[in-house]
Amino acid sequence: MTDNDTDVEADGSGERVAVEAAEDDVDWLQAKLGRVREEVGKRIVGQREVVDQLLVCIVADGNALLESNPGLGKTTLVRTVADVTDLSFSRIQNTPDLMPSDITGTEIIQQADERREFVFEKGPIFANVVLADEINRATPKTQAAMLEAMQEKQVTAAGETYQLPRPFFVLATQNPIDQGGTYPLPEAQTDRFLLKILVDYPALDEERDIVRLYAEGREPEDVEGILSAEELRAVQSLAREVPIADDIRDRAIELARLTRADDRLEFGASPRASMALVLTGKARAFIQGRSHVSWEDIETMAAPVLRHRVVLDFRAEREGQSPDDVVADLVEEA
């Protein structure tokens, strides 16, 4: 992993040396994550929170649903993250006529040496980072195929099972304003996304910088591949090892449970949300360079983890409340 690979000595201090070497690895990987953020910042102006949440999602080995109006740079963001992390990237533009096999792949007849045989042609889902643009435009059947692959991290075609490359992320986008001819994702399927990230309009200064960067003749700056796939997997493994205090874990679980009892919510979050809160809390702590989860991590990740897993009651909706408002109140309560 690093130049100073773990050496375990035979004497009594061997364990201490091993621990120190492992700690150097952790520091080194955490420093690399910091550099990933810097590199992404070269292409993506502003949107620090979105970039951070996306990184959390990647470190926690989850999938993200990005929601924003068109033209806010979602595709550029995801492509940049893929470039910086040195991962393979593919993009699927979802349309109503898209078939499941267009995503997963299909068997084709291949002729070689006067022999014909069926060969599985892998679809665009066989990449480390898959950008599923406008996922709510695909038919439910196609959505189900993609979400199943996303969940199982494997594809089954013609009785054969094919493992997807690791690490594997689906970063799906959807447009909240143009709902004509769309197939909204059912709650059970949105639950499979670790985070729902809202991409908001940039501030005035940021928008000015975006225009200057992309519309004044200069080519956008190249980004450097900082983190290899192997290193990213090591980061994911370490992030899962980040310890969490019992009371903080209990509060995170309590937060998820509170969504099931709140009058403003028709449906609350599943136990998968409790797991997601803890997991993303660990990932954020790791990215921040800490070796323990803080309640602040859970607080910060509560909205992106819970907002798509709860269904607002019509009365709360009528009063103009959003899932984020309810989650913010519940965070105070937990």
Place this chain on the structure above:
Amino acid sequence: MSKGETPRERMERGIRTVTREGQKATLIESTVEAVAVLLLVNLFMSVVPIAQLPETVPVPGAPTPALATLNTAGVVAAVAGVCVFAMALRLRLRRPAVERFGEVNPELAEALRTARDAVRADADGRMTARLYNDTVKRLGEASSLGLLDLRRLGVVLLVVAVAAPASIGATAAGFEVTLSGGDETVAPGQTVTDEYEGLQNPDSVLGDSDDVVAGDEAVNATVGSEGGGGNDSRSAAESYDSGFVGAGDTETESQQAGFAEEERLEDTKLIREYNLRIRQEEDDDT
């Protein structure tokens, strides 16, 4: 850092130190509070004695006669002090030392709690080891002084400083009265003076009023005339006790002492003033 000690062992040692610091702080605060209560109760009981309680309580099996009895006020104060000590100790120790230490070192609180929980769960991963090392390092820079509520401790110490001399003074005064050897029973805290303290309410002195009736029992009594420096060496009291009075043939009619209810305090004052004037006039005449 001991040689060959693993991060987890170092963390365990750190948590033990935090626990010990917490116990020390608890002991100091509880002790000071218990002493303050002991002194205040002792002072209160010395100043305001409770009639239902005996002055002293016997100590069964006391090693020396001097310890055969103990001052009741002291015993009650000691019991109150012990109760307060036990209660304060229990209340404070109910909250784990790690949590209390975290409250006074908030930047360390979550890391310390996490490390404590990880030690309990026997966790030994790479990130856990890093947490142990990091927490132990930061523990070395943290202070346990905040475990003591200095303001509260200061107030309680002030109470002790004021109550201690007052309590000791009151107790000493009580001993002086008890050891004076008089026949009067004086409760601790009461002082006996020979000075006239003014007229008192006759009801409180004589008890309930009663009708004055003449005695109906006739007895023979002999009134001796030898008193006042005669040869008889017996004291008046001895003579009385030996039945000297009333042994003769003279018939006397006894009458029970009493007072009329309508003679109020105001009347008594008036009579006293008249008496004083008459005496003054007599003195002037002579």
